Amino acid sequence: MPDFFPVVHDIIKSYSLVIGRRLRQAGQDLMKAQEALARRQDLPQAAHANLAAQALIVARQTEVQQWEEMQHTYRDHLERLSLLLHPFRLSDSTPQTSAQVESQWHAEVEAIEALATREQLPARHPARQKGRKQIPGLAALVDFWWQGVWPDVEPFVLSPLWRQWVQEYLLPLVYWERQVAHTRCPRRKARMVQALEAVRAAFDPHAITHRLAPHVLAEWHAWATERVHVFQRASSAVEGRNGSLSQMQHNQRGLPKQRSKVWTVLHHFDGRAADGTTPAARFFGRSFPDLFETALSHIDALPRPRQRDRASVRSG
Numbered sequence: 001m002p003d004f005f006p007v008v009h010d011i012i013k014s015y016s017l018v019i020g021r022r023l024r025q026a027g028q029d030l031m032k033a034q035e036a037l038a039r040r041q042d043l044p045q046a047a048h049a050n051l052a053a054q055a056l057i058v059a060r061q062t063e064v065q066q067w068e069e070m071q072h073t074y075r076d077h078l079e080r081l082s083l084l085l086h087p088f089r090l091s092d093s094t095p096q097t098s099a100q101v102e103s104q105w106h107a108e109v110e111a112i113e114a115l116a117t118r119e120q121l122p123a124r125h126p127a128r129q130k131g132r133k134q135i136p137g138l139a140a141l142v143d144f145w146w147q148g149v150w151p152d153v154e155p156f157v158l159s160p161l162w163r164q165w166v167q168e169y170l171l172p173l174v175y176w177e178r179q180v181a182h183t184r185c186p187r188r189k190a191r192m193v194q195a196l197e198a199v200r201a202a203f204d205p206h207a208i209t210h211r212l213a214p215h216v217l218a219e220w221h222a223w224a225t226e227r228v229h230v231f232q233r234a235s236s237a238v239e240g241r242n243g244s245l246s247q248m249q250h251n252q253r254g255l256p257k258q259r260s261k262v263w264t265v266l267h268h269f270d271g272r273a274a275d276g277t278t279p280a281a282r283f284f285g286r287s288f289p290d291l292f293e294t295a296l297s298h299i300d301a302l303p304r305p306r307q308r309d310r311a312s313v314r315s316g
Helices: 004-040 047-082 098-118 125-156 160-182 186-203 207-211 214-230 240-252 257-270 279-284 291-297 310-315
Strands: none
Touching: 004 047, 004 098, 004 125, 047 098, 047 186, 098 125, 125 160, 125 214, 160 186, 160 207, 160 214, 257 279, 257 291
């Protein structure tokens, strides 16, 4: 199954640099036209030339505006792409299938290609084909996740109303809570917060929510949290600690083995989550001594500073 972020990166590489160069070139042309007009204004009998220079500036400004609008439109399509791969629609938090995700993905990619064709950007067929081939496998993650949800609750023989509460209220609530906590982009986070608030407004007054005892509701919330954590749009090879180390290896042409071991120990035994636990404690299910104190206990007493021979000092 392909990873989400490399696929989006392949799409970004298709046209982002070209659009950026065109916009930068348009800005430079506008600056040159403005500088040329400023030089001519000091010259006598340059009225006709000034009119031509002013017309050129207007044309350059229009060109800059066009490329800015295109870049904005292109980024809007990319942002919508980045928000598609979820088990729930961001607009109304309704559950969606892999087929629906794939259809929306193709629509956004085709819109980007139509935009590039209209602006006569150079074709990037290899990158486009590479991205298209990975879309079905990427979208399949949604159905795969849903297939793992219902076996957990089948022993309870839920009624249709209960299944609806789980599928359309509980799971979206917990899912958007997690996404809001992990999303750093302000624009995307604002949209997810909006979706979360809408789901919470429907979840809180629901009849089943009111019927459940607090401890039972907490158990349902814990189960939903566990299921939500299973949905991963990318593997650790492209994000997280392994992705960070991979990028460092690439940038620095390799890392010393001893340094890599030290960083591994720091991550496992000193990197703490929001609840204060370390990866080692969560994995082994028990606590470990403080890393700094443990390392300090293995350091012998530091040697005293060297003292100069007083006799030699007096003789000198």
